[in-house]
Amino acid sequence: MTRYLDELDVMMVEEGFTTRDLLESLLLKVAQTVRTKTIAFFVANLENVVKKHVRLLKALPRVKPFYPLKCNGSKGVVQMLAGLGAGFSCTSKTEMAVVKSIGVPPERIICTSPCKQISLIRYAASQGVRLMTFDNEVELGKVARRYPSARMILQLATDDFRSSNHLSVKFGATLKTCRHLLEIAKQMNIEVAGISFHVGSSCADPQIFTQSIADAHLVMEMGAELGYKMHLLDIGGGLPSAEESRRRFEETAAVINSALDLYFPEGCGVEILAELGRYYVNSAFTLVVNIIAKKEVPLDQPGPDEEEPDGKKSFVYHINDGVYGSLGSVIFSNICPIPILPKKPPPDLPLHSSSFRGPTGDGLDRIADGLELPELQVGDWLIFENMGAHTVLAPSSFQGSQPAQIHYAMSRMAW
């Protein structure tokens, strides 16, 4: 385990800590490492990642997790999950290089973009990473020419209209085209080792898993008629992350378990994988930002029956990170993040309408509108919780602007 965690700078803290508790010492640390004192940064609670892993193994005992780096490719998360024995799913050469660089063996890596750059196929071949997904004929041709010993996984489309973003619009073969794709693969002499699907992020309807697992079973039987012996089922991601959605997690896990027992009973020779991203990282990361500018603006006119509380004002604050930086998930996940203040404000302070903008001045760089908060000042710090998913890329994916620093923390006990 610790072999993967070499060279990672982790703060040892009390169990049950919050970013709020650590803020003072963190600000000191930030001031020592960077010249400007007001840089936005993340605090990553690696203990939270470990807890998620343990909970997953309990809730879905037959499922082997493969963590998708596209969700958050930070070094600490990848090293921690490697240490815990997880596999990884990669959609680019950069991501695969990160996983290889810490010594994860090729059998624990899947290449999961169904539409791959040729450079990724070549790199996977050079590294012995044989598992890769596809959902179209052209992709089979690309792989047949450059990596004939690859083991392909056919990705199915799912009915993901209830998820918060709709991936099947982009990826996945429909049931109608599966037989054709399997026949083409056979002609090209390519191995098809399994089936995958992804229900989309934060899936609200667990029954989509049942339907998709049933579909996967059907396509495996189709494959068997053509002489394939498939032995992998990858049920993708889509499980919720936050503590608040724990019940939804348990419910979804129960639905998955019974669908697996029905269609892929124990001993059927099919290994089950999942690619859980948001589940692992979202609640582990908080973002700490600084207010860089402040403007008082006219209050919206109250409606005829509404009474305007005395002394209420309206402020627009600009902060030092935005949707083109660490808060891009505001657009991606369509959420309005609500900042918390480093110190709980006294309950009798007047509240004002408060909106937040990123640093760019671009109209799209809007983070939140009309929140009720006490008056804040330039230089104040704010904390955004649950910022782990789709906010941090793999280390070398950045071009140009400097990404927010990440400070890892964990209690000695969990370590």
Ligand SMILES: *Cc1c(COP(=O)(O)O)cnc(C)c1O
């Ligand atoms: C992004 C992605 C996932 C991870 O989804 P989460 O909702 O973050 O768990 C899984 N599978 C595929 C194919 C993906 O593209």
